[in-house]
Amino acid sequence: MLMVKPPRGPVGGFVVSGEQMPKQKIVTLRKRADFVAARGGRKVNRPGFLLQARRNGLEEMRVGFTCSKKLGDAVRRNRAKRRLREIARLTLPKHGAPGFDYVLIGKKDTTAELPFETLRADLETALGEIGGGRQ
C-alpha cells in the first residue's frame, strides 16, 4: 500500500450514558490544526501512552488519538488506536473536564500489549495529574 499520509486517529464522536451522569457529548478531534495546538499544552507520560491536554475555549470536551508509524505496521497501529479509544470512552466522562482537548499518543509495543486495566487506571491518574479534571 502506498502510505503517504501522516498517521491519524479515529473518527466520530461518541456519547456515553453514565448511570448518574447527564448525557454528555465528547467530540473526536479530526483537524490537524487541533492536534498541533494540543502539543503546546500540558503533558503527562505513562508507560502505555502520552497524554496532552489544553483548554479549547468551548463548552464541550474533545479527544484525539495519534499512533504514528513508529508503532509498527497497520495492524499494530490500528490495534493501539482502538485500545486508546476504548480507555478514553470508559474513563473520560467521569474523569475528564469539559472545555478541554485531550490527545492520547500511542507508544511502541506497550500501548498494544499492556493489560487493559493498567492502561485504564493510568489514564485515570494521568487525568488527575494534568489538572482540570474532577475528583
Added chain:
RNA sequence: GCGGAGGGCCGGACGGCCGCUUGGGCAGCUUCCCUGGGAGCGGCCUGGGAGGAAAGUCCGGACUCCAGGAAGCAACGGCGCCGGGUAACGCCCGGCCGGGGAGACCCGAGGGAAAGCGCCACAGAGAACAGACCGCUCCAAUCUCGGAGCAAGGGUGAAACGGUGGGGUAAGAGCCCACCGCGGGACGGGCGACCGGACCGGCACGGCAAGCCCCGCCGGGAGCAACGCCAAAUAGGGGCCGCAGAUGGGGGGCUUCCCCCCGGCGGCUUGGGUUGGCGGCUCGAGCCUGCCGGCAACGGCGGGCCCAGAUGAAUGGCCGUCGAACGGCGCGCGAGCGCCGGGAACAGAAUCCGGCUUACAGGCCCUCCGCGCAU
C-alpha cells in the same frame, strides 16, 4: 501401509456485556424557502461491515481530465514457439520442440546467426574462408642437418571442420563402402508450431541476438490528491461604472486652462488559489446455483441474491467456554493414547475490476506415480 508428484479449499469456533460506522423504518426536535419540500441533530427498532493475499504497486483494463482532424511515420519502451480463452494482458488453457527424472511430472526470455557490425577470455601449433607443437610416412643422408607428403594418434580447450567399422595407402585422408549423424528434400499428416519421409549430397553453413541489430505485434500523457459542484473568510488579480478633481508621478496641447495614462476612494462584476463540505463512491467483465457446448481455460441460457464504503480514516474493546501448533511427564513393539502446561500464521479495504509476485501457524479434500503386503 511407506515414499513421492500435481491440483483445489479453509485459515480459529461459540457465547455474554459495552462500543464504532453505514443502509432502511418509526416518531421527535432545530432550522431554511413557506400548498409542499430541503438541511441538520440525537433517540428507538432492524439489516450490512476486511483479505486470500486487503500487501508489493509489477503488468492489463474500466472511468475521468489534458493534448491531438482520423490515420500514419520517426524516436523510445514493452512483448516474442503454435493454437485457443479474454474487455485486455507480459495472465490462463491446450499443444509443439529442447533438457531433466525410473515414473507421476518438472524446467526453458523458446522469432531471425546464408542483412550487417561486434565478441569468443585462459590454455593451445591452430578459434572461423584455421592450423602443424609432439608426431607418422617416403626420398636423400646415416653424425647433425634437409626435401616432400599426411592430419589418423597424442596434447589444450566450453568448443578443434562428423562418429564407428571395413577397404585403401609409403603413411594417411569421405579417397571409397556400410550403418549412425548432418544438410537438402518430392510427397504425406496437422489450422499451426511441427511430425514422418522416398530420394539426393561425401559433409559444405561453429557459438553468442540476456552486445548492437533485423523482423512482427502492442503502446498519446497524467491519474480518484483524476474530475464536477457548493459555501465561507482573509489577502490579492482582471473588467466596468461612479467619485475627487483641492492632486502625488509621467506625457501631450492652441500653456493662469484642458486632455490622456499610472496611482487613490466607493460600488458592481468576473475568473483562479486556500480551507471545509457534497458528488465521483460502489450493482459489478458481481456472487451462488442448474442445464448445455468445449480435453481445458472459458462461453451461452435459465433461476436466485444484494454482499464494507471509512476519510486524523469505522469494521472493535473486555471477559468466559472450547480449542490447533508446540513443550513436559507417563503408557505402548508401533501407528498412537492419557494427563499437565500452552494458547493461534501472514497480515487491515481507501475509485473499481482481471492477473502476476511476495508473506503465511496449521488443517481438510481429490487425482496420479513407485515400492511392499493381501486377493
